[in-house]
Amino acid sequence: MCGWAGGEVRFYAGSTNTLSRDAAGTCALSRDHEHSDEDPVTEIPEHLLKRSKERKAALSGEAPAADAEPSTAVEPAAGTAPAAAAAPVPDVASAPEPEVIEAVPVAPYVEAANKRKKMPFWIVPVLLCLPVWGAMYVGTLERVPQGLTGLLGEGEELYVESGCSGCHGAEGGGGIGPAFADGEIHETFTSIEDQIVWIAKGSSIVGTGNTYTSSDSPRPRQVGGGMPGYGTEAANSLDIEQIIAVTLYERTQFEPGEGGERDLLLAEQLNLMLETGEWAEALAVDGIDIHDEFAGADLTAETVASWLQPARDALAAAEG
Numbered sequence: 001m002c003g004w005a006g007g008e009v010r011f012y013a014g015s016t017n018t019l020s021r022d023a024a025g026t027c028a029l030s031r032d033h034e035h036s037d038e039d040p041v042t043e044i045p046e047h048l049l050k051r052s053k054e055r056k057a058a059l060s061g062e063a064p065a066a067d068a069e070p071s072t073a074v075e076p077a078a079g080t081a082p083a084a085a086a087a088p089v090p091d092v093a094s095a096p097e098p099e100v101i102e103a104v105p106v107a108p109y110v111e112a113a114n115k116r117k118k119m120p121f122w123i124v125p126v127l128l129c130l131p132v133w134g135a136m137y138v139g140t141l142e143r144v145p146q147g148l149t150g151l152l153g154e155g156e157e158l159y160v161e162s163g164c165s166g167c168h169g170a171e172g173g174g175g176i177g178p179a180f181a182d183g184e185i186h187e188t189f190t191s192i193e194d195q196i197v198w199i200a201k202g203s204s205i206v207g208t209g210n211t212y213t214s215s216d217s218p219r220p221r222q223v224g225g226g227m228p229g230y231g232t233e234a235a236n237s238l239d240i241e242q243i244i245a246v247t248l249y250e251r252t253q254f255e256p257g258e259g260g261e262r263d264l265l266l267a268e269q270l271n272l273m274l275e276t277g278e279w280a281e282a283l284a285v286d287g288i289d290i291h292d293e294f295a296g297a298d299l300t301a302e303t304v305a306s307w308l309q310p311a312r313d314a315l316a317a318a319e320g
């Protein structure tokens, strides 16, 4: 019936089913559960076992078995036994250890301190920088709202509009052109007349290499080029009153020292005489028309001095 001579049939791993035929030809199926070591089908592949072991170890937080450790497996057997034994437990073992958070009772005042709003981390640098910012802020306040009027107000406007500030700095600190600040302008031009002549002529008329500063200047300078002549170059030319205004501005505003005070008095006197018309009157008495006489290219310090003379006389008279 069963049509098969007998022998073992394996239905599933781990058990052996024996199909046999007796003398009468009846088929009988017997099964035993004996596990055979040589059985090739029941064998679970080595790498799967290893992976399973590792997984279990990882989940339970225990160190995997020594054979799962790659470093010992790779190492050559000879002479390395102690090293292999001392090999550190892989990170896998220590990393996933569950953290035990102990509930330590907290004193009420500690709890209150923890709940209180903390100082933000940036407060310390902010507090440290505060005096510096304060000083800078005060600095900007001192310079900007000067509220200059008259000649000096005109000079202040011209200093920006004519581009002087672009080359010499908004605060007279210098740039492409030299600095005026901290009394420097009074050293390069010990006389205001020399400075007015220089601004009217500029680098090209004075000529490269020639000294342009006052003859008794403690810091004589030679023309290197780059300063426009404002009395001679049509594009940005100024009239003589404007040149006087911007010159007075440069000599009185940028921390000028003692020389600045002297020029401030001159500026005030000139301004007063401009408003009353006394300046033009005084010049007319001497037969001078400053606008006619102003020819930037051959302007001399003596001519400029004669223009300023009425104001100097008035100052001298006031001083007694």
Ligand code: HEC
Pocket (backbone or CB within 6 Å): 158, 159, 162, 163, 164, 165, 166, 167, 168, 176, 177, 178, 179, 184, 185, 188, 195, 198, 199, 203, 221, 222, 223, 224, 225, 226, 227, 228, 230, 246, 247, 250
């Ligand atoms: C394009 C740049 C530039 C502009 C704009 C400019 N200057 Fe100058 N200025 C210079 C240079 C450069 C020098 C140095 C001259 C040289 O080496 O030839 C100079 C020198 C001077 C000096 C002599 C200062 C010293 O200590 O030697 C005075 C004063 C001066 N300029 C006033 C003015 C005034 C006033 C204005 C605006 C009406 C003005 N400058 C506009 C570039 C400029």
